[in-house]
Amino acid sequence: MAFNIEEGRYIILGSIDGLLATLGIIVGVSITEAQSSIVISAAFGGAIALAMTNGLGSYLAESTVMYGKLAETEKSLLRDLSDTYIESQTRKKIIKDSITHGGASFLGSLVPLAPYILSAGSLVVSIVLSLGSLVVLGIYSGFVSKTSYIVSVIKMVGLGALIIVTIQLLRLSHLTG
């Protein structure tokens, strides 16, 4: 099976979005020492909204870029490319990218949410699971970009840690303010 680098872009983008945004919501909501059901509601709502905006956003952005490229090709060929193989391939790519982006975002969101859905929920388990997923994502990123796996993992985990620390700092300022 041929590996498509373009798909890798949306898998990474979507997963990071879903994972870290949902983790941010969970860390943020935990400030209020809310019940698990409230954390799940808030994070799940965020996950759905994020998956939809990522999927639909990709659809709109990809449509603009891909049909723009098609229009340039039409200009060079001096012909209309509607209802041709090339147009149907373009349409398929747009739909595939949108589903990949939205789907990866939703699956990524489920990682920090999983401890809350499966049991009483623990913020620490959620953070550990998320950082673990970022390690996997970093290895995948290194594989796609053919660069150092270690550097990719450090970048991914560093990004996750940065978000957690930022939200924790906001939490402190909220409590002291």
Added chain:
Amino acid sequence: MSQIKRLVLDVLKPHEPTMVEVASAIGDIKDVDGVNMSLYEVDQQTENVKITVEGSDINYDVVLRTIENLGAVVHSVDEIIAGKKIVEEEETLHDRG
């Protein structure tokens, strides 16, 4: 109507689908025995290719439709051989000059 045995076409195509995909699609047409495709010019958006199709009874309309459906344009029919047997072009005094 006599049977078309060979078609040589000058075609302008986008980079995608690739030459492999185009040649393979033409090769799948009924009564086409073989396809030769050669690239002679590459532009930013397009490629100029020469496509030679040989077969026992080539349906020109189907070949044209297949090429156009792939997003390419037939610029000209550069050579065509039809009839019971393949007749090659003869060299004349004019060609030798």
